[in-house]
Amino acid sequence: MIEHKTFPNAPITEALLDVRARLPVQTTLADLAAFQDHIRDRFPETKERKFFRADFKLGPEPSALVSASGSDGYFFECSKEKKIVQARLDGFTFNKLKPYENWESFRSEARELWALYFKIANPTKVTRIALRYINRIEVPLPMKDFKEYFLTSPEVAPELPQGVAHFFMRLVIPNDDIGAIAVITQTMEEPTADGKLPLILDIDVWQKTEYEGENAKMWDEFEKLRIFKNDVFFNTTTDKAKELFE
Incomplete structure (x- = not known):
């Protein structure tokens, strides 16, 4: 296993740990509200x-809209510490906004909160787990090529004008070794007042599961x-990009 470097100024703006679960049919919103008591x-x-x-119904007749x-x-x-817990009828999510400290503290708090959610909601099965990290990388302008910072980047046909006013790129990459999927989204925001271009690298890795009860294997x-997510990040960003995080 390759141990990747930890950066003092990591570009993470939000980290999410998500668990999708099936709850007993009798579970109510009042049950979930009781979660906050803890x-x-x-x-x-x-x-x-x-x-x-x-939902649109397709068929020979005009489609009907069914909504709920x-x-x-x-x-x-907790606005002060920029943390959010989601307790839902279909699962649990722990969000940590910037500043993000490290994986160990993030995972530890998420695991503690999940244990409380599990006692309250009593899920019968965990069907999906996911980690999502949203990175905002501010690169100095002018910039000649996105490849200066991203090894995976948009490429314009050589016969077209080479300027790019905006881009949005989404890749879905399976990892058969661990039975997981990475959804990688890259885009850009408007330049900042101090002459920097924010590039967004959104990495969402997930895995379908069939865990019943409280299962440490999760x-x-x-x-x-997490290792898969790190592999995506470190193999997508260039050395020049990583220098910005020092």
Whole structure:
């Protein structure tokens, strides 16, 4: 296993650890609201999580729109420390916004919170686990080529004008060794006032699972997802990009 370097100024703007789960049919929003009783001192703010779903029916007749909306869980937030816990009827998510300290502290808190969620929601099966890291890399202008910073980058046909005002690129890469998928999204934002171009590298790695009950193996699989995520990051960014994180 390759141990990648840790940077003092890592470009991570948000890290998410997500667990999708099936809950008993009798589980209610009131049950999920009780989750905060165990974490109110750390996550004092509460918001309902809203959803909206629209479905089109295809067929010889004109399509009909079937829609549904409502609440499917809660956000429990600590604005001061920029942390959010999502307790939902379909699972659990722990979000940590910038500043991100390290994987060990992030994983440890997520695992503790998941254990509390598990006691409250009593999921019957875990169907999917995921890690998502959103990186914002500010590169100095002028910049001649995206390849200065990204080894995977948009390429314009040589006979076309070479200027790029915007791009959005999405790759889906399977890792058969661990049965996981990486969804890599790259894009750019408007230049900043101090002459820098923000490049976004969004890495979402996930794995389908069939865990029943509290299963420690899930955290072993999260370690594999983390290694996969790091491999994507370090093999996508150039040495010149990494110098910006020192």
